[in-house]
Amino acid sequence: MRLNKGLVFMSDTRTNAGVDDISQVRKMRSWHVPGERVITLMSAGNLATTQAVVSLLDERTKAPEERHPSILAAPSMFAVATIVGETLRNIVMRHNDEGQSAADSLFRASLIVGGQIKGAEPRLFLIYPEGNFIEAGEDNPFFQIGETKYGRPIIVRSYDPAMSFEDSVKLLCVSFDSTIRANAGVDLPIDLKIHERDDFTTVRERRFERNDPYFESVANGWAEALGIALAELPDFHF
């Protein structure tokens, strides 16, 4: 999510190969050059694909002079998104059936990448399995990947670019709570990361574990508030 104050990322940790094969895995990864750039990547889709993308991006950052292209050497966030997109597409296509497009592949995945490089604005991108991407802007200030529908209405209704990071976390917890209640493929723990605009030294992060007291207070409070709100709406009469 893009705010005036910076970028907010939230991802769950549930992954599955069918409802009888469920595991926990972190879907958020950050790269950080203190004082110069901060980049966060979130993934949805085939886990082998997304882990391969992260590993490849990671390897190339370790000896930047030898392993190009590196997202830590890219001159802009647009260049970072291009590198990430090409890496994703290459991995999806390598495992593809012949004649199949990247979007139809069993190995497809989608990514959200965002961050800021000193001297430029914070930018946020949604990357498709084909490797192309779109950027968040004033009219589309947030992206979702994976199970996007259950949690979308409350964000659409309540997003405000001027909101505080604290309020955005509350909003995203409500959104994730709706999704978790509806889809067994999404669950706590949830990872949170915040890039404050022009702050290249500290990345605030937090994991909400199962039974996290704050997340529970939001989930319970929201359930109760919705019941009250519904009761207070004008009654229908035939």
Next chain:
Amino acid sequence: MRLNKGLVFMSDTRTNAGVDDISQVRKMRSWHVPGERVITLMSAGNLATTQAVVSLLDERTKAPEERHPSILAAPSMFAVATIVGETLRNIVMRHNDEGQSAADSLFRASLIVGGQIKGAEPRLFLIYPEGNFIEAGEDNPFFQIGETKYGRPIIVRSYDPAMSFEDSVKLLCVSFDSTIRANAGVDLPIDLKIHERDDFTTVRERRFERNDPYFESVANGWAEALGIALAELPDFHF
């Protein structure tokens, strides 16, 4: 939706063959034998398929002694669901590519059928393109077809089998409002039908037109109430 008091049906009227080809069509159809039975059918999916299903069911009701099987002569709601399911499957398969299953067909559709026959309980069924079906019960008291996700969380949270018809209409309006805001393929007018348990003479119905004052008051009231509810949730602190 199955309530202690009877059955509640709600459907929108938007149909499309791509975002550049949008029309309005009623997706709800009822059959009524005063004093004996009342049946309501709702449809989602390929419009040619669902209209053919309704036309076939309808034709067979016109001279029941000649045109079997008729849903007006079926001895139970289970038999009604079986007839509707077989009609649906036959139409989907007739237009199918060879070797394709009904669920994979471009011409697939899903149906919800419910009603009551004198001497038996009200019953509600969800019918798949293959013609098989499941029945609503205490653990799964409502069905959705078409765009099911955006509007689901509020129903899951607030459904109560003991609720009044009036409260169920309010709840369904909130659910449809969330869906309409998120998916351009769903829109007003919305049709409502209510079967009161053991009442075989009156079927209450109502169409909520665009700019319907009640629907607007619910939509606006809900947007406002959610904003207040969110603000009142406990604040997050790092």
